[in-house]
Amino acid sequence: xxxxxxxxxxxxxxxxxxxxxxxxxxxxxxxxxxxxxxxxxxxxxxxxxxxxxxxxxxxxxxxxxxxxxxxxxxxxxxxxxxxxxxxxxxxxxxxxxxxxxxxxxxxxxxxxxxxxxxxxxxxxxxxxxxxxxxxxxxxxxxxxxxxxxxxxxxxxxxxxxxxxxxxxxxxxxxxxxxxxxxxxxxxxxxxxxxxxxxxxxxxxxxxxxxxxxxxxxxxxxxxxxxxxxxxxxxxxxxxxxxxxxxxxxxxxxxxxxxxxxxxxxxxxxxxxxxxxxxxxxxxxxxxxxxxxxxxxxxxxxxxxxxxxxxxxxxxxxxxxxxxxxxxxxxxxxxxxxxxxxxxxxxxxxxxxxxxxxxxxxxxxxxxxxxxxxxxxxxxxxxxxxx
Amino acid sequence: xxxxxxxxxxxxxxxxxxxxxxxxxxxxxxxxxxxxxxxxxxxxxxxxxxxxxxxxxxxxxxxxxxxxxxxxxxxxxxxxxxxxxxxxxxxxxxxxxxxxxxxxxxxxxxxxxxxxxxxxxxxxxxxxxxxxxxxxxxxxxxxxxxxxxxxxxxxxxxxxxxxxxxxxxxxxxxxxxxxxxxxxxxxxxx
Numbered sequence: 001x002x003x004x005x006x007x008x009x010x011x012x013x014x015x016x017x018x019x020x021x022x023x024x025x026x027x028x029x030x031x032x033x034x035x036x037x038x039x040x041x042x043x044x045x046x047x048x049x050x051x052x053x054x055x056x057x058x059x060x061x062x063x064x065x066x067x068x069x070x071x072x073x074x075x076x077x078x079x080x081x082x083x084x085x086x087x088x089x090x091x092x093x094x095x096x097x098x099x100x101x102x103x104x105x106x107x108x109x110x111x112x113x114x115x116x117x118x119x120x121x122x123x124x125x126x127x128x129x130x131x132x133x134x135x136x137x138x139x140x141x142x143x144x145x146x147x148x149x150x151x152x153x154x155x156x157x158x159x160x161x162x163x164x165x166x167x168x169x170x171x172x173x174x175x176x177x178x179x180x181x182x183x184x185x186x187x188x189x190x191x192x193x194x195x196x197x198x199x200x201x202x203x204x205x206x207x208x209x210x211x212x213x214x215x216x217x218x219x220x221x222x223x224x225x226x227x228x229x230x231x232x233x234x235x236x237x238x239x240x241x242x243x244x245x246x247x248x249x250x251x252x253x254x255x256x257x258x259x260x261x262x263x264x265x266x267x268x269x270x271x272x273x274x275x276x277x278x279x280x281x282x283x284x285x286x287x288x289x290x291x292x293x294x295x296x297x298x299x300x301x302x303x304x305x306x307x308x309x310x311x312x313x314x315x316x317x318x319x320x321x322x323x324x325x326x327x328x329x330x331x332x333x334x335x336x337x338x339x340x341x342x343x344x345x346x347x348x349x350x351x352x353x354x355x356x357x358x359x360x361x362x363x364x365x366x367x368x369x370x371x372x373x374x375x376x377x378x379x380x381x382x383x384x385x386x
Numbered sequence: 387x388x389x390x391x392x393x394x395x396x397x398x399x400x401x402x403x404x405x406x407x408x409x410x411x412x413x414x415x416x417x418x419x420x421x422x423x424x425x426x427x428x429x430x431x432x433x434x435x436x437x438x439x440x441x442x443x444x445x446x447x448x449x450x451x452x453x454x455x456x457x458x459x460x461x462x463x464x465x466x467x468x469x470x471x472x473x474x475x476x477x478x479x480x481x482x483x484x485x486x487x488x489x490x491x492x493x494x495x496x497x498x499x500x501x502x503x504x505x506x507x508x509x510x511x512x513x514x515x516x517x518x519x520x521x522x523x524x525x526x527x528x529x530x531x532x533x534x535x536x537x538x539x540x541x542x543x544x545x546x547x548x549x550x551x552x553x554x555x556x557x558x559x560x561x562x563x564x565x566x567x568x569x570x571x572x573x574x575x576x
Contacts, residue, residue: 043440043441043442045440046444046445046448047439047449050477051477055476056474075452076448140438142445143445143448144448144452170424170446170449171443171445171446171447171448173442173443177418185421247416265483326452
């Protein structure tokens with residue numbers, strides 16, 4: 001084993017779901033573990049991934065599917081990454097423009113809170129537009145390998161919309177999301193906090209669904225590191241995990257106003273504390289008229305064992321890549337994907353936690369079964385050919 | 387060979403473009419407007435895309451290689467996974483290159499090396515500019531403090547400067563800091 005070290009460079013994107021990292025540093029939990037953590041703000045997920053992969057970062061706040069894709073060598077040069085800690089589960093939402101919202105409402109047959117009903121309404125709007133020879137609807141998401149992409153696709157396809165044929169899906173950096181909606185470049189998007197709320201506050205968007213209403217447990221952001229780094233620095237990894245765990249617990253117990261103020265700092269998330277507060281409390285304004293919706297599970301940071309990586313969720317993320325033609329279907333890749341999430345490293349640092357119930361909890365469709373991936377994928381009428 | 391430069395800084399893009407032209411790469415286009423990024427790239431159909439790392443639109447490019455059937459897939463990003471030193475130098479300098487199918491590795495290496503030296507030259511230029519600006523600011527502050535001293539203590543210009551300098555030496559501070567203190571104090575006494 002090589003010498004352990006205490007100084008760590010960790011990359012992040014300014015988002016509320018990096019909260020545990022911010023709190024671990026700003027409240028001194030990392031320092032108490034003997035770690036000198038330097039948090040480096042980045043502008044794109046590509047940058048975070050590349051700087052992690054080439055060793056300029058020791059660890060990173062990373063989209064969970066990017067950790068998986070990097071390890072499989074999908075979409076980029078292959079670098080084995082491990083994710084020993086889940087920084088966040090859930091936390092995204094689907095927002096549409098007032099125009100699309102009205103069109104969908106006019107074609108809604110059922111409960112607006114039911115994702116299947118809204119997906120079918122979207123399919124009718126898409127068909128109407130096709131009949132009228134109008135331009136296809138355009139939706140924004142944050143990265144090809146992201147919960148946002150998979151959530152949007154799963155929801156649309158459930159209603160009969162083919163995300164690659166019937167609409168346009170485009171990548172937009174989160175800070176450009178709201179402006180693009182306001183200017184009509186996109187008709188809707190799926191993004192994390194605080195951008196959905198910002199769109200609603202500006203009167204340019206309606207939140208249709210929280211991502212937790214589509215999937216009850218979806219690994220969103222991982223603490224990711226190179227496999228070689230984790231192997232060479234087991235004590236540093238354990239110390240970092242303990243610091244993050246204490247931070248997550250602190251977030252759960254402290255005054256949410258204090259946490260929101262800390263996250264609002266320009267060198268952290270850099271948006272208004274009131275907007276962050278809503279995210280932390282899972283109480284979001286969903287429409288410009290001020291209507292709100294509440295879900296205590298909107299964003300899971302430390303609650304319900306959300307911190308412990310679950311290989312089934314990594315397998316599910318890989319299944320989404322396979323469904324949409326980003327990766328071939330193979331048991332070798334499935335096993336490699338599962339090996340990215342490392343509950344063993346988590347358990348070595350922290351008392352084991354257990355979860356109960358479905359690991360994914362999709363609002364419709366087949367129950368996820370990693371042991372028979374072919375049958376799971378075949379159950380979807382809309383998918384890319386393998 | 388077609389090269390696209392994606393950079394919101396027109397100065398840096400120009401420096402890069404000139405360098406590439408000098409090196410014999412004449413088919414170079416710049417994209418500064420991010421809104422039409424994908425459409426422009428589809429239209430140009432480049433062999434190499436160079437993008438500065440501070441541009442959030444890098445994620446948009448990643449999608450292009452993922453979902454588009456119109457653009458050929460990139461064989462590599464940077465030069466090669468094994469060439470760690472080149473990758474590091476390129477990221478340090480702030481540039482990322484996407485290489486689209488069918489190009490010889492050696493040619494890419496020369497483009498990337500050129501980008502790295504040009505990006506570094508640009509940041510040196512920025513530093514020098516910032517330093518020159520701050521020197522002008524310092525000079526202005528010192529002149530103002532000198533004026534205040536001349537008026538308050540009825541000193542000649544030379545004596546006023548000498549007083550500031552000896553005070554700075556005694557206090558182990560820069561003349562600029564003493565000048566700032568004089569200006570602050572004079573505002574308090576107003």
